[in-house]
Amino acid sequence: MTKQDIPDIVVGRLPFYLRSLQRMQQEGQQVTSSQELGARLGVSAAQIRKDLSQFGEFGKQGTGYNIQFLSNQLRKILNLDQVWDMAIIGAGDVGNALAHYSGFRNRGFQCTMIFDNTAEKIGGMIGTLVVKDVAYMADEIQAAGIKVAMLAVPADHAQEVTDLLIEAGVKAILNYAPIQLSVPESVRVENIDPATHLQRMSYYLK
Amino acid sequence: MTKQDIPDIVVGRLPFYLRSLQRMQQEGQQVTSSQELGARLGVSAAQIRKDLSQFGEFGKQGTGYNIQFLSNQLRKILNLDQVWDMAIIGAGDVGNALAHYSGFRNRGFQCTMIFDNTAEKIGGMIGTLVVKDVAYMADEIQAAGIKVAMLAVPADHAQEVTDLLIEAGVKAILNYAPIQLSVPESVRVENIDPATHLQRMSYYLK
DNA sequence: TAGATTGTTAATCGATTAACAATC
DNA sequence: TAGATTGTTAATCGATTAACAATC
Numbered sequence: 001m002t003k004q005d006i007p008d009i010v011v012g013r014l015p016f017y018l019r020s021l022q023r024m025q026q027e028g029q030q031v032t033s034s035q036e037l038g039a040r041l042g043v044s045a046a047q048i049r050k051d052l053s054q055f056g057e058f059g060k061q062g063t064g065y066n067i068q069f070l071s072n073q074l075r076k077i078l079n080l081d082q083v084w085d086m087a088i089i090g091a092g093d094v095g096n097a098l099a100h101y102s103g104f105r106n107r108g109f110q111c112t113m114i115f116d117n118t119a120e121k122i123g124g125m126i127g128t129l130v131v132k133d134v135a136y137m138a139d140e141i142q143a144a145g146i147k148v149a150m151l152a153v154p155a156d157h158a159q160e161v162t163d164l165l166i167e168a169g170v171k172a173i174l175n176y177a178p179i180q181l182s183v184p185e186s187v188r189v190e191n192i193d194p195a196t197h198l199q200r201m202s203y204y205l206k
Numbered sequence: 207m208t209k210q211d212i213p214d215i216v217v218g219r220l221p222f223y224l225r226s227l228q229r230m231q232q233e234g235q236q237v238t239s240s241q242e243l244g245a246r247l248g249v250s251a252a253q254i255r256k257d258l259s260q261f262g263e264f265g266k267q268g269t270g271y272n273i274q275f276l277s278n279q280l281r282k283i284l285n286l287d288q289v290w291d292m293a294i295i296g297a298g299d300v301g302n303a304l305a306h307y308s309g310f311r312n313r314g315f316q317c318t319m320i321f322d323n324t325a326e327k328i329g330g331m332i333g334t335l336v337v338k339d340v341a342y343m344a345d346e347i348q349a350a351g352i353k354v355a356m357l358a359v360p361a362d363h364a365q366e367v368t369d370l371l372i373e374a375g376v377k378a379i380l381n382y383a384p385i386q387l388s389v390p391e392s393v394r395v396e397n398i399d400p401a402t403h404l405q406r407m408s409y410y411l412k
Numbered sequence: 413t414a415g416a417t418t419g420t421t422a423a424t425c426g427a428t429t430a431a432c433a434a435t436c
Numbered sequence: 437t438a439g440a441t442t443g444t445t446a447a448t449c450g451a452t453t454a455a456c457a458a459t460c
């Protein structure tokens with residue numbers, strides 16, 4: 001069973017399953033069912049069982065899923081049984097919020113570098129990180145073996161920075177710039193553009 | 207042709223089309239084709255034509271689409287021929303970044319209120335906005351007729367704030383809290399959770 | 413006219429759901 | 437055992453693509 005066999009859309013739902021399981025665990029729950037998990041997430045029980053069955057058999061007939069066990073399995077599947085170092089590119093408001101965000105660590109990620117191109121920001125601290133000159137970005141990322149970057153620069157610089165990131169070996173980019181990045185097939189991109197999300201909802205208003 | 211007839215997945219692509227068209231326009235282009243637009247966005251020309259045909263006939267055989275005209279049509283369809291007032295809930299790093307974000311205005315939205323629950327923040331300024339006490343949130347939102355909110359509070363308060371927002375008449379929520387909100391069918395929610403996006407990509411790493 | 417591109421239909425492809433035997 | 441729930445198959449549903457007549 002190779003990566004190619006599993007539809008993207010199935011992989012895309014696993015983080016939601018994991019997030020709900022982690023929350024149940026926090027609430028002290030030990031066991032759940034596809035029924036219960038589905039109700040919490042607004043998806044069908046059948047879909048959850050079908051999705052999970054792509055990767056193995058994680059439940060027991062009659063009783064459901066052990067939450068701890070299923071969480072661990074999902075973390076392994078998603079390569080979250082390690083902590084991924086990340087670089088933030090852009091020390092504006094978004095970069096700043098990302099650098100301070102405390103929610104990454106227990107979900108498999110941590111920020112270890114932040115870059116900017118403005119003299120006033122370079123050398124300053126954001127949380128525990130020193131803002132570095134983007135001129136050294138490619139070298140530093142490559143030297144540190146960083147594979148994941150969050151891109152929070154203005155749209156008109158996003159593509160050139162992306163090209164540098166890819167050259168430096170980055171394989172996953174969380175893109176906050178409101179622009180469609182062009183990347184080779186071997187690089188994953190996820191986009192976060194609040195205005196796009198808002199526009200999806202405004203259709204249904206009025 | 208009612209809202210129900212158009213699949214969500216089609217509506218979800220319209221903002222991307224609009225964003226690309228606006229960019230083309232900035233670059234001085236006057237006309238485009240489903241071919242060209244598709245290439246820019248990484249979707250098929252047939253899909254673009256099919257999606258647009260759900261709403262009307264906007265092109266001309268042989269020549270393609272007038273960018274200005276198609277943009278205007280898409281804006282009308284998405285109810286973006288007006289500016290939607292928005293409230294930000296939570297004046298932490300995310301709320302702060304949203305309040306300062308300059309990209310909303312020319313995409314149909316503007317922030318007019320921000321709320322928090324901490325005494326130190328209430329009364330302070332963020333950009334041009336005064337931070338207000340969340341205790342008055344429901345009343346102020348209702349009085350102003352605000353229909354769109356961006357939720358940037360910790361996960362453990364997100365649901366209770368949501369309930370208040372809905373009571374106050376909010377119909378669209380952009381949710382930054384890493385939790386599945388429960389809302390009535392008449393309310394739209396879009397979620398932005400960077401960790402979820404990162405986890406979707408880590409599956410393909412290694 | 414010749415070339416290009418739309419809007420639409422029918423065919424294909426893929427995803428979701430329903431149902432149930434297996435079994436805890 | 438009786439009740440519950442899994443994993444999986446087959447049926448259904450929906451979305452995408454290919455193809456082409458219409459026409460600018």
